[in-house]
Amino acid sequence: MKQITFAPRNHQLTNINTWTPDSQWLAFDVRPSGASFTGETIERVNVETGAVEVIYRATQGAHVGVVTVHPRENKYVFIHGPENPDAAWYYDFHHRRGVIAYQGRVANLDAMDITAPYTPGALRGGSHVHVFSPNGEFVSFTYNDHVLHERDPAQDLRNVGVAAPWGPVMVSGQNPREYSGSHWCVLVSQTTSTPRPGSDEITRAYEEGWVGDHALAFIGDTLSVKGEKVPELFLVDLPREESGWKLAGETPLAGTESLMPAPPVGVTQRRLTFTQGRAYPGLVNAPRHWVRSNPQATEIAFLMRDERGVVQLWLIAAQGGEPRQLTHHATDIQSAFNWHPSGKWLGYVLENRIVCCDAHSGDVCFLTSEHGNTPSADAVIFSPDGRHIAWMEDVQGFRQLWVTETGR
Template sequence: MAGTVLYQDHAMKQITFAPRNHLLTNANTWTPDSQWLVFDVRPSGASFTGETIERVNIHTGEVEVIYRASQGAHVGVVTVHPKSDKYVFIHGPENPDETWHYDFHHRRGVIAKGGKVSNLDAMDITAPYTPGALRGGSHVHVFSPDGERVSFTYNDHVMHQLDSALDLRNVGVAAPFGPVNVQKQHPREYSGSHWCVLVSKTTPTPQPGSDEINRAYEEGWVGNHALAFIGDTLSPKGEKVPELFIVELPQDEAGWKAAGDAPLSGTETTLPAPPRGVVQRRLTFTHHRAYPGLVNVPRHWVRCNPQ
């Protein structure tokens, strides 16, 4: 929409007027002082061509540019830290070309604070892969309620190159135990400020009627140490049935960095794996219903009562 609309004192008040889109992310768009709303300027949610991250004062209408992309990159989907003047958002590749341009598996999270910007997640696509780094694209970054961790959804460059059908959407977390430094053996690799891992587990061929999923998405924080998300199961007849899952997260740095049965950083033929003991648990069981599954059209994200 061209203008952002706010309901105040039971009345609707328009606060932006520029002849362009102003897109709000699905959560955490208020600054901690409740004076500003943050937004991006993509022409639509399906077009990742915005160049700025901005905020508007809800009282004065003043608009400030938080970050402006350069070198042909684009940005969007911004959320705010719950306690400080810090912003996290998607950043597309600089100097995009035919072989490397914005895509689900070619994007990263960045944090802007005090006029400075840093990569949230590192990326290493050269085997052997770096623990704590990702291998592709993170998306829709949301701070935990205490501001210590950041959740995101994820797609994987390595698996996409192997077989796009193996590049399954997953849920991950950036934990404050970096930096993660990558040797940069590929020109598109980069280091990051946070230790990043996947916390969901997917398989391209779920067993019908089981708890296995081939897609994890639209996550939401449950307190500071758990995430709920939607996972696509298969019914006994092999039909897609979205169900609700929850995963409890490690409590300390050692837990975040402890590998389980598979490498945190993945292999040349497998996705990165969750830390030891991080196991998703199914919360809803609707396969038997006449109309099974969670509604996911229109698109929505899981929410937990903060109390």
């Protein structure tokens, strides 16, 4: 294994799609910590030479972070905070947007319209953790709503959305904080602040992952019969034609002053796991992880405790069924995970080391031995060619980037 960044500052990888398509560069941001959104640049480092390049530099007091890369082009998408922030409008869940940088050009991904009547295809709040679909045409994100936050923060429930390539969406800009965007954006999840105990209703949708190009899996917080929060796995099938993305159901796509934006008419969410009767119900939130489909879009992986209370990897068919416990470790899996591009292995942190797990048998191979510090739980990511895996590790008080060969 080798360290590839050395500057006395933090280097932050996003949880997926941080490699360029040629497997030569890793994209990162420079937040002081994952929760402190004060970085001003999006950068990349060459894993062979260590050369560092600045992809984008924010201005006017804005901050940027959480960058991911297009699967086929050197195109980058990341979170952009507000320019000229003030006491009324500053970086927050509901005050941020996606920005795409490509060939020296920069464009807003999602439009923002917070003045009624709202614009279909635009959002009324902030998008976060933008991830290209496997074919690069769509971008998923999580979302928080400014309009409902101003009305009642308890109504601002986190949801999952998609940016589709049928823009631009133009906003008149009645409010100086509004802007236009390159993509048609809609929410695809449905939440409620008052879920019925024991039902499939959820209060929050988050940590999504693509299942092929036309479905998204995510974690949804249900309420058990006893009134306890139980995170379960959900899936939404997405429209395949442009017209399907633009047809509203009973509620407007752009929402109302009292209702969250709604999914297009044909988009419904279905529950894949039913764990409330288990000794340790629900998918785990610690370590934080994002549900991930294999490249073949046939199985979805997630983290859940076994009957002993140990965090293990589980697999479920994309169409549903009984989950299969893949790993039987003696100690907890310690990080988020990702699939090898072949779909044959998964990578994560176990026993303070980087491991590769066989997706059929659950057998693991340790790719690293002793570490100076435990690898970060935030991201363990295979290169597109499958030959390397990257992670973060603290060195003398700064988060640095590391890679090692996979032998696969």
